[in-house]
Amino acid sequence: MGRLRRSMDEDTKTTVENLIDNSEWIDGGERLLTRGGVYEHSTILIEGFMLRTLDEGDNDIKGRRRCAVSFHVPGDFIDLHCFALKRLDHNLDTVGRVKVGYVPHDALTSVMVDDPHLTRILWASSLLDAAMHREWIMKLEQLTTPKRLAHIFAEIGYRLELVGLGDEDGFDTDLRQNALADMAGATPVHINRALKILRTDGIADFRRGRIDIPDIPRLYAYASFTSDYLHAEGDFALDNDFAMDDPTLSP
Amino acid sequence: MGRLRRSMDEDTKTTVENLIDNSEWIDGGERLLTRGGVYEHSTILIEGFMLRTLDEGDNDIKGRRRCAVSFHVPGDFIDLHCFALKRLDHNLDTVGRVKVGYVPHDALTSVMVDDPHLTRILWASSLLDAAMHREWIMKLEQLTTPKRLAHIFAEIGYRLELVGLGDEDGFDTDLRQNALADMAGATPVHINRALKILRTDGIADFRRGRIDIPDIPRLYAYASFTSDYLHAEGDFALDNDFAMDDPTLSP
DNA sequence: CGCATCCTTGAGGGCCATCAAAATGCGTGG
DNA sequence: CCACGCATTTTGATGGCCCTCAAGGATGCG
Numbered sequence: 001m002g003r004l005r006r007s008m009d010e011d012t013k014t015t016v017e018n019l020i021d022n023s024e025w026i027d028g029g030e031r032l033l034t035r036g037g038v039y040e041h042s043t044i045l046i047e048g049f050m051l052r053t054l055d056e057g058d059n060d061i062k063g064r065r066r067c068a069v070s071f072h073v074p075g076d077f078i079d080l081h082c083f084a085l086k087r088l089d090h091n092l093d094t095v096g097r098v099k100v101g102y103v104p105h106d107a108l109t110s111v112m113v114d115d116p117h118l119t120r121i122l123w124a125s126s127l128l129d130a131a132m133h134r135e136w137i138m139k140l141e142q143l144t145t146p147k148r149l150a151h152i153f154a155e156i157g158y159r160l161e162l163v164g165l166g167d168e169d170g171f172d173t174d175l176r177q178n179a180l181a182d183m184a185g186a187t188p189v190h191i192n193r194a195l196k197i198l199r200t201d202g203i204a205d206f207r208r209g210r211i212d213i214p215d216i217p218r219l220y221a222y223a224s225f226t227s228d229y230l231h232a233e234g235d236f237a238l239d240n241d242f243a244m245d246d247p248t249l250s251p
Numbered sequence: 252m253g254r255l256r257r258s259m260d261e262d263t264k265t266t267v268e269n270l271i272d273n274s275e276w277i278d279g280g281e282r283l284l285t286r287g288g289v290y291e292h293s294t295i296l297i298e299g300f301m302l303r304t305l306d307e308g309d310n311d312i313k314g315r316r317r318c319a320v321s322f323h324v325p326g327d328f329i330d331l332h333c334f335a336l337k338r339l340d341h342n343l344d345t346v347g348r349v350k351v352g353y354v355p356h357d358a359l360t361s362v363m364v365d366d367p368h369l370t371r372i373l374w375a376s377s378l379l380d381a382a383m384h385r386e387w388i389m390k391l392e393q394l395t396t397p398k399r400l401a402h403i404f405a406e407i408g409y410r411l412e413l414v415g416l417g418d419e420d421g422f423d424t425d426l427r428q429n430a431l432a433d434m435a436g437a438t439p440v441h442i443n444r445a446l447k448i449l450r451t452d453g454i455a456d457f458r459r460g461r462i463d464i465p466d467i468p469r470l471y472a473y474a475s476f477t478s479d480y481l482h483a484e485g486d487f488a489l490d491n492d493f494a495m496d497d498p499t500l501s502p
Numbered sequence: 503c504g505c506a507t508c509c510t511t512g513a514g515g516g517c518c519a520t521c522a523a524a525a526t527g528c529g530t531g532g
Numbered sequence: 533c534c535a536c537g538c539a540t541t542t543t544g545a546t547g548g549c550c551c552t553c554a555a556g557g558a559t560g561c562g
Contacts, residue, residue: 036486054389067389081381084374087487089382089480112370116363123374124335130377131332131340133384138305138318140391141436144549177509185392190550192510208508208559229340235287236338395517428541441518443542459527459540509558516551526541532534 003076003162003232004125012118019108020044020101026094028174033092039082041102045072048098049174052078053091053182066093068182070132071156075163080126083108096174124238128231135229140185143224145194146203148184150223153204153211158225162232170204170212180206254327254413254483255376263369270359271295271352277345279425284343290333292353296323299349300425303329304342304433317344319433321383322407326414331377334359347425375489379482386480391436394475396445397454399435401474404455404462409476413483421455421463431457 008016023046026032032050033043051068069090072078082088083105112119139151156173160166177195181188198204203222205212213219220226228236259267274297277283283301284294302319320341323329333339334356363370390402407424411417428446432439449455454473456463464470471477479487 052385054385056389056393065393067392069385069388081378084371085378085382085482086489087482089482089487090385109367112367116360119363119370120335123377126374126378126381127332127335130381130384131336133381133388134303134305134320134341137320137384137388137391137436138307140388141318142307142316176507185388187551188508189510189552193550196510231336231338231340236340238337427539429539438519439541440520440543443540444518447542504562506561507559509556511556512554514552517549519548520546522544524541524543526539528537528539530536530538532536 003128003159003230004121004238008121012121015115015118019103019111021104021107023099023101026098026100028094028096028098030094031091032094032098032100033079033082033088035088035091037082037088038086039079039088039105041104042077042083042108043079043092044101044103045074045076045078046099046101047074049073049095050078050098051093051095051179051182053093055091066182067185068093068179070129070136071095071152071183073156073159073163074165077122077125080108080122084126095179124231131229131231139224145184145186145190146197147223148186149180149191149194149206150198150203150219151225152180152183153206153213154216154219154223154225155230156211157213157216157219158227159230162230168216169214170210172210174209176208177206254379254410254481255372255489259372263372266366266369270354270362272355272358274350274352277349277351279345279347279349281345282342283345283349283351284330284333284339286339286342288333288339289337290330290339290356292355293328293334293359294330294343295352295354296325296327296329297350297352298325300324300346301329301349302344302346302430302433304344306342317433318436319430321380321387322346322403322434324407324410324414325416328354328373328376331359331373335377346430375482382480382482390475396435396437396441397448398474399437400431400442400445400457401449401454401470402476403431403434404457404464405467405470405474405476406481408464408467408470409478410481413481419467420465421461423461425460427459428457 021041033039035054050072052070052072054067054069056065056067078092079088108122111122139148143151157166157171160171177191178188181191184191186194195206198206202214203219205214227233231238272292284290286305301323303321303323305318305320307316307318329343330339359373362373390399394402408417408422411422428442429439432442435442435445437445446457449457453465454470456465478484482489
């Protein structure tokens with residue numbers, strides 16, 4: 001949703017914010033939502049950083065490793081899934097301290113009945129997850145670990161920028177090399193070596209709590225990062241008018 | 252959608268089928284829908300097999316390789332995306348001859364206004380794509396090529412079974428080793444060696460046009476395949492009642 | 503200032519890419 | 533029915549990326 005902000009007018013933004021029932025702070029390293037759970041609410045990330053994860057080796061006792069399939073920045077509606085699909089099929093883990101807001105499913109149901117315009121925006125929001133997954137599948141197949149990391153850094157920076165949390169030189173983060181390993185599909189040891197390469201090559205400098213990026217265009221080129229798949233700017237952008245275009249949608 | 256059939260009652264099925272405007276046959280090896288396109292209709296796959304693909308190296312002239320991020324079997328609603336997102340961010344390629352049906356976006360708009368129940372089902376359908384992508388991200392990270400192939404075979408077989416096209420012993424296919432390479436994120440040469448391993452180990456026997464699977468449970472175990480993520484059966488199934496449960500949804 | 507967490511480095515081995523070339527199967531036309 | 537051309541499949545050799553196992557160093561907190 002954060003990524004959809006710019007495709008909403010002010011009224012719509014207010015409507016969405018009014019859907020939030022209550023909010024709370026959660027510690028870092030927690031599992032906020034668990035695969036298999038049935039929830040009465042959906043969640044919006046207000047502050048902090050979260051990972052959408054799957055546990056590998058469902059039935060194995062050992063070999064239980066975590067796979068991060070995507071991440072979230074403030075403003076993202078992180079689990080519309082459990083509204084439309086009923087049972088959540090993945091986990092949502094906090095990275096560092098986080099503030100979340102809860103939207104009761106009742107409220108979403110009302111939206112579906114009364115507000116096709118907003119429904120379509122929410123729908124689009126959930127499709128963005130799929131788009132990001134697709135991009136990641138491609139990158140997993142074609143990039144080596146240093147470039148995967150660079151891509152992750154690029155996407156984080158870009159998405160923070162989209163929601164007004166940008167920083168020219170990089171960004172602060174509660175991510176650790178272990179978490180990066182979960183995100184890039186590599187071992188922590190290998191992540192460490194990959195980070196060293198990025199540092200040496202002047203692409204990005206990751207140190208506990210901070211990622212410095214000296215040259216953003218260079219980072220993008222190195223990682224083959226293009227922002228198309230986020231549908232925020234350019235030809236693929238969802239413009240504000242879009243869902244309104246159709247007269248039938250404003251009954 | 253094919254994968255959602257079992258969560259629809261007869262009326263709903265009829266409603267969906269009536270959305271189809273016209274249909275046609277398309278040759279194999281064609282690109283039916285192209286990334287960047289804006290379409291007036293969404294498409295349902297009626298017969299045949301299709302791949303959802305991204306082209307690697309967007310701007311490179313050489314090194315243009317295809318990445319298949321998922322596949323589709325008959326009954327699947329293959330591009331609700333371009334309804335909710337306006338511009339398609341990936342391609343849809345045929346594998347062998349295919350029959351498709353077209354649903355005008357006008358009709359979908361009407362559904363959104365008049366039929367929250369069906370809207371929710373369509374929404375859920377589009378979330379399944381994301382769920383399948385997530386599973387594939389995890390498998391890419393944890394499985395070697397032979398096991399990835401086994402997983403692909405398992406999912407194809409399972410999904411064909413779901414829509415009543417199952418076959419105890421395997422299935423016919425127009426896939427070639429090149430296409431398998433696009434799907435598994437490996438080179439054709441390596442796919443060939445991986446297939447040999449599967450054949451030797453008695454897991455699956457792929458030969459031009461046909462995949463034989465002697466022992467399905469063994470295939471599943473080998474590939475760590477569990478069908479949860481398809482939300483078709485078991486705890487994660489979308490039951491028919493689900494979207495109806497909520498009184499607000501039947502105005 | 504001691505402990506836990508996190509990071510760093512080294513050695514050896516397996517999986518997979520690349521380059522190169524040959525064999526097999528398939529459809530077409532003679 | 534055979535011959536030909538093309539797509540597809542198969543095999544070999546070499547090298548790079550990343551995993552595993554193992555141990556040591558840094559950082560930060562109470």
